[in-house]
Amino acid sequence: MPVVRLVAFARLRELFGERREIALPEGAKVGDLWDTLLREEPHASALARGLRFARNGALCGAETALCEGDEISLLPPFGGG
Amino acid sequence: MTLAGSRDLRRYSRHLLIPEIGLAGQERLASSRALVIGAGGLGAPVLAYLAAAGVGRIGVLDDDSVDESNLQRQILFEHADIGRPKATVAAERLQALNPQITIDALQVRFDASNARDLVRLYDVVIDCSDRFTTRYCASDACSLEKKIEIFAAIFRFDGQVTRFDPDGPCYRCLFPYAPEPGSVPTCAEGGVLGVLPGIVGAWQASEALKALLQIGEPLRGRLLLVDALAARTREVRFARDPDCIRCGDRPTLFDPVDAHDDESTASIAGIAEVAPEELDAALRDALLLDVREPHEAVLGVIPGAVHIPASQLEARMHELDSAKRYIVACRVGVRSRWAIARLRDAGFQRVAHLEGGLLRYAALDAGFEFF
Numbered sequence: 001m002p003v004v005r006l007v008a009f010a011r012l013r014e015l016f017g018e019r020r021e022i023a024l025p026e027g028a029k030v031g032d033l034w035d036t037l038l039r040e041e042p043h044a045s046a047l048a049r050g051l052r053f054a055r056n057g058a059l060c061g062a063e064t065a066l067c068e069g070d071e072i073s074l075l076p077p078f079g080g081g
Numbered sequence: 082m083t084l085a086g087s088r089d090l091r092r093y094s095r096h097l098l099i100p101e102i103g104l105a106g107q108e109r110l111a112s113s114r115a116l117v118i119g120a121g122g123l124g125a126p127v128l129a130y131l132a133a134a135g136v137g138r139i140g141v142l143d144d145d146s147v148d149e150s151n152l153q154r155q156i157l158f159e160h161a162d163i164g165r166p167k168a169t170v171a172a173e174r175l176q177a178l179n180p181q182i183t184i185d186a187l188q189v190r191f192d193a194s195n196a197r198d199l200v201r202l203y204d205v206v207i208d209c210s211d212r213f214t215t216r217y218c219a220s221d222a223c224s225l226e227k228k229i230e231i232f233a234a235i236f237r238f239d240g241q242v243t244r245f246d247p248d249g250p251c252y253r254c255l256f257p258y259a260p261e262p263g264s265v266p267t268c269a270e271g272g273v274l275g276v277l278p279g280i281v282g283a284w285q286a287s288e289a290l291k292a293l294l295q296i297g298e299p300l301r302g303r304l305l306l307v308d309a310l311a312a313r314t315r316e317v318r319f320a321r322d323p324d325c326i327r328c329g330d331r332p333t334l335f336d337p338v339d340a341h342d343d344e345s346t347a348s349i350a351g352i353a354e355v356a357p358e359e360l361d362a363a364l365r366d367a368l369l370l371d372v373r374e375p376h377e378a379v380l381g382v383i384p385g386a387v388h389i390p391a392s393q394l395e396a397r398m399h400e401l402d403s404a405k406r407y408i409v410a411c412r413v414g415v416r417s418r419w420a421i422a423r424l425r426d427a428g429f430q431r432v433a434h435l436e437g438g439l440l441r442y443a444a445l446d447a448g449f450e451f452f
């Protein structure tokens with residue numbers, strides 16, 4: 001059961017809180033973390049299309065495997081200027 | 082333009098004292114050209130610092146006019162400027178700040194039709210725009226015209242800053258898919274801390290000057306994340322995406338694209354639009370569904386409306402009756418489009434959309450306090 005730390009920005013931080021730890025099943029990928037979060041807040045699915053992930057400070061895809069102690073960032077695009 | 086006499090040099094003496102800039106650097110700035118897309122929250126500090134720094138030619142691009150609600154953060158403008166074109170006002174202020182430089186006031190919308198022609202005239206492009214279509218279009222044009230782009234975007238207390246280089250990565254490498262229309266609020270929709278664009282825009286100006294001076298370590302392949310609420314910055318590394326449609330190994334995009342389903346103007350096929358003038362009559366056989374968030378109630382309340390915030394719509398859909406006719410409204414008509422798409426997915430047939438949102442409706446009636 002890898003435990004990862006979630007870092008979310010902007011609206012996703014408002015929804016999921018800042019710097020919380022989440023335990024996931026062995027072999028879980030970044031996309032599985034997002035699915036877990038969506039079960040908590042189904043309407044966050046509206047933000048899925050533009051969303052990117054980062055693992056330990058580097059942009060990554062949803063297929064990236066999670067390891068114990070990883071820091072996973074949820075990066076939504078911002079439009080404002 | 083070159084720095085002819087000592088009169089010109091006094092203004093820049095604090096730059097001339099820095100070994101990384103000096104006379105050669107200042108001359109370089111004087112012969113440089115920068116295009117700033119958007120003279121809003123980010124544009125204000127970017128424009129002011131580039132003008133003060135002596136960038137020889139600055140393009141100020143904005144097709145909008147000054148609104149009173151801009152003055153909380155867009156510090157180039159004054160109360161008396163309300164209603165005047167932003168590009169014109171900004172050009173006046175910048176010219177007054179530094180009479181030695183040239184300002185191009187560009188009162189146009191930056192889009193696929195003019196993007197490459199505009200970008201070609203400048204050395205560096207600073208994206209201070211406030212819509213995704215413009216952001217993709219600017220990045221595409223810079224990539225195609227081999228220009229450096231300094232990017233920033235903001236939301237409430239958060240900012241993102243980075244630099245895109247001609248050989249990548251580009252904006253599409255970072256965010257290949259535009260968000261679903263209406264899902265990401267603009268400053269007008271979601272609000273923004275007034276000083277945030279000041280912080281983020283100043284960072285953009287610094288990167289633009291570094292790019293023109295060719296000094297320091299560029300903010301390239303690094304997305305700088307500013308969280309003003311926590312007073313914290315973070316960095317996410319990213320690389321050119323070999324699959325990027327613009328700068329990847331097998332690009333398929335050779336013209337700037339701004340024709341995504343625009344977050345503000347896309348109409349939803351088959352959904353009736355109700356003009357603000359027609360709303361009162363239309364409500365005789367329909368209910369108004371107000372999807373603004375609870376904290377927005379201080380900005381004006383509509384009597385008799387059903388109120389379900391967009392963020393709760395999916396969880397509270399059962400409170401609505403699909404046999405009834407609803408006219409869906411939010412503040413400016415963006416989240417309401419998203420809400421209509423969700424309602425339609427859920428089988429609601431009789432939904433209409435309030436064009437321009439409650440803000441346009443309120444503008445019809447001076448007695449109705451709303452902003």
Ligand SMILES: [Zn+2]
Nearest residue numbers: 251254325328
């Ligand atoms: Zn790219």
